Amino acid sequence: MENFVIVGAGLAGAKAAQTLREEGFDGRVVLLGEEPERPYERPPLSKGLLLGTTPRRDVYVHDAGWYEANHVELRTATRVTGIDRDDRQVVLADGERLGYDKLLLTAGSTPRRLDVPGADLGGVLYLRSLADSDRIAEALTDQAQLVVIGAGWIGLEIAAAARRHGAAVTVVETADLPLQRVLGDEVARVFAALHRRHGVAFHFGVGVRQLGGTGRVSSVVLTDGTQLAADTVVVGVGIQPNVQLAEAAGLKVENGIVTDARLLTSDPHIHAAGDVANAYHPLLGRHIRVEHWANALNGGPAAARSMLGQQVEYARLPYFFSDQYDLGMEYSGWVAPDGYDRVVFRGDPAVVDGRAPEFMAFWVSDGRVLAGMNANVWDVTDQIQTLVRAGHGGRAVDLARLADPRVPLGDVLS
Template sequence: MPDLQHCIIVGGSHAGAQVAASLRQEGWEDGITMISTESVLPYHRPPLSKGFLHGGKSDDELLIRPADFYTKQGIEVRLNTRVTRVDPVSRMLSCDNGAQLAYSHLVLATGADVRRLSVPGSELPGVCYLRGRDDVMAIRRHLRPGGHAVIVGGGYIGLETAASLRKQGMEVTVLEAQSRVLQRVTAAQVSEFYTRVHREEGVEILLEASIARIAGGDAVEAVVLSDGRILPADLVVVGIGVLANVELARQMGLETDNGIRVDEHARTALDDVYAVGDCSLHYNPYYDTWVRLESVQNATDQARTAALAISGKPSSYKALPWFWSDQYDLKLQIAGLSSGYDQVVIRGDSRRGRGFSAFYLREGRLLAVDAVNRPKEFTFTKRFLAEGRSADPQRLADESVDFKACFS
């Protein structure tokens, strides 16, 4: 171990930024270096597909913390730098610019990267992804009122992007390979609700659609579907999921099955090496399963857990997952994990209007809620899930019953 204590954080993500801040908050007085492949300081990612894409947020407003925070806290930030190799024996890491640094503690906050579309023409200018700030800047160059945008993927990113582009006057088509949007993450009623709303807003949604190729010369001009249909396109945005960035961890000999496996203190199998955020796989006691979560909540909470452990104040990570998605005037708030549900209870009318909640149960046990424009139901359900309380499905479905009275 180096003579001096030096914590190096690989990744300038939500998780990486929070580890650095939390270390100082917990009294860590030694060196902190954050190494990021980004060209800018750590920033909020959720607004990228929303406020930042349609110009409602500036670069400064996007930052998680202002530049002088890192200076005042004595946190060195190295931008435009990629860590290429880590030797866990000598505790040395190498960067693509030739720099070599020694660490006493190492935090992998390497995040995730987009799945790439692999069809002819997918490398044409105008085929974009949406994961980082630079991606949004690339998309903006192709925006124009009346232009045609094709969104590949009907998940949250795809639908949020569709909403933002419609606000800017573009004609938008969403292509979803499965039989409904949001199929992997929501019940059919929620999928049908979002399909209805997007169509009401002027978005064309094509289901069970597959791409044969993307056509164009110097730039994208059209998307050709496998059934022969041709969709004009000035812009194609691909949102077909992400893959955890685990290459560095794999090179170090760590287990990397759908993420870097960590314990309840965010520690990997290597001494003084931690992993946090989108790249990490952790055990969730609420659901008795191993999960890799792509959420700000998990990134920040797990980062605080790692900082506590590094500071000699270990505290087990136990947090109920929660998420959100903003589209048009809709705020979807999700508490819990719905995977494995065998019953869905709808409170409100998902077929009309713009507000309802979907409750997911398995063998009578409440797992999760999707609350659309119903913040109180989200807040109470999130609390009740954390407390392990159960709910009466019949009461949940009856809006004449006081909501809190549905739980025991």
């Protein structure tokens, strides 16, 4: 009987285990996770759970009985300390060694830590796990003074949830705008205006010098000398892929575990998927590491099929979504910060009379659509992805037609 071992019991690992069974694999499947929880999805941690709109039971990938019913050996609170590639074994913290015929690494990532004096004070929080979300939720009261360090997706979603609970919120960001590196100035300004409209204060172009307090944080001192009052600080300054096991085992690692389009690593018996994988994307013609939910949702199953010897080419476009106040958005595609020459808007992106806008935005280079975002406009993801695939394939579009809401999106390529 073949043994398949999955290290990392998040969404990617759980979906890989599910796919193995759905594809008829009847060997042993062992799913190993460090957290005490069974696999769950992470988007609700900064959205519905903080807002109180998502019941905790809804975050889990499978019902509690699914794993036993499908003969998946789920081991929670289990740490893997090594990979013995010669003997094809993973080594657990208690010394147990598990043999594998195929190994899948879906170990995810870890938040980058703030490295300043006072960073170890109480009330300095990070968001990656259910337990983290619980701690942040407890702090979001109408008396709270919250400072969020980092104006990325996680930071802004936490800021939005905190304002819904009535907390005073200040966001500190070293860039000049929120989400600037991801969205560029044109669209980043929309999110700055949205949060300001809801009472969020921003400090742009500055970092954190130190955190003050005795036992618990009470202030944040910025690099320009500004001192902010705070009883809770949430740090969202990016994540690091958990590549330690792969590095120690001698796998090729560069901004994640390097894989080909089959999600196969430099070892023919080891695959990788999710946050931790820097996978070759055949449409983009380069390796990319994608940290979003959809990559775990789709990458885990793709890796499972590849482990089974099926012909797999993982070419899904990067996709992510966010909900902040009354603005919901979806983004499809990939473009480097300096990889586009203009942003084309379809609809007005301005926040007017306190209302979130309805618009689409397209990042374009030489007339080719490389990425697209829909904000409060729904059921257009397929059309946007068609434009993006055409753009990365070298096909340009008429930008006037792209911007004109009277032209159906599906007709822009005609």
